[in-house]
Amino acid sequence: MSHIRSLPSARFLLLAFVFVTLLAIGPLQDMDRAANRRWAAELGHGVFSVLNHVLDPIASHAVNLPVMVIVSLLVVWRARSLRPGVIALLAEGGFYLTGVVKMAFARPSPDLHDPQFFSGGLWSDGRFGVSFPSGHAVEAVLIYGSLVYIVATYANPSPRLLRWIRVIWALVVINCVTTSFLLGYHWISDLLGGVIFGALLLRLIVDLDKGRGLFARLPVPHWLAWPPPSGRARRATDPATLPQQSSAPATTRRSSARE
Numbered sequence: 001m002s003h004i005r006s007l008p009s010a011r012f013l014l015l016a017f018v019f020v021t022l023l024a025i026g027p028l029q030d031m032d033r034a035a036n037r038r039w040a041a042e043l044g045h046g047v048f049s050v051l052n053h054v055l056d057p058i059a060s061h062a063v064n065l066p067v068m069v070i071v072s073l074l075v076v077w078r079a080r081s082l083r084p085g086v087i088a089l090l091a092e093g094g095f096y097l098t099g100v101v102k103m104a105f106a107r108p109s110p111d112l113h114d115p116q117f118f119s120g121g122l123w124s125d126g127r128f129g130v131s132f133p134s135g136h137a138v139e140a141v142l143i144y145g146s147l148v149y150i151v152a153t154y155a156n157p158s159p160r161l162l163r164w165i166r167v168i169w170a171l172v173v174i175n176c177v178t179t180s181f182l183l184g185y186h187w188i189s190d191l192l193g194g195v196i197f198g199a200l201l202l203r204l205i206v207d208l209d210k211g212r213g214l215f216a217r218l219p220v221p222h223w224l225a226w227p228p229p230s231g232r233a234r235r236a237t238d239p240a241t242l243p244q245q246s247s248a249p250a251t252t253r254r255s256s257a258r259e
Contacts, residue, residue: 007206008203010200010203013200020192024115024117031189035188039183040179055179059144059172060139068143068146071151072085072087073085075154075155087149090205091143091201094201095139095143098135102132105133106130109131109185112125112129131190132190133194133196133197137173137176138194138195140172142201145169145198148166149202149206152165153209173195
């Protein structure tokens, strides 16, 4: 994979997510309890305010959704293809799939002081009852990673710009994990699971776009073909631009030639 180079295979990421989930259900709970603390509050009100109101929302849906819409529409226009828009919609679908997974695990957040799986729930505890995997961590990897892939694949950026985009993406992920941990919003295993699950969804989307892995034989509609045919190729196959042939019978044409 040329633009998301360090992303492992979907199979590896799935196994990693299952492994981390099993650890979070059992052996990692003591570590989660020991490490969880409102560290940011001990750093002073100013630091807490910056982390909570400036840095933490960067990975939130309220921020990344408008960014996704604007960037994907610009790339759709630049590439003259709907594929970047479809990728953006798939990434957004991954966000909602994450919500389903969170409700299935029903793990309370640190606010409820209980890391046990299946003891919380959206209906009983609201957003505090669905903590695993971290939605912010999933979005930081999936949504912003999809934007990196869209720009790198369909906008033809310069190598220097692409390097900066990748660095910004890495900083967004690091910022998300660090701020959520310092603010005490998630158990450590929530954040680890969120990063892996986000990477899994991103890898599946890239494989689907590239026609690889599970999607190697999936037919692609002609209106999603990439790269799109050039203007010359379109004109060459357009019936309106093909040379017009005479419909007169061959005998008529031969007699005309003799005259």
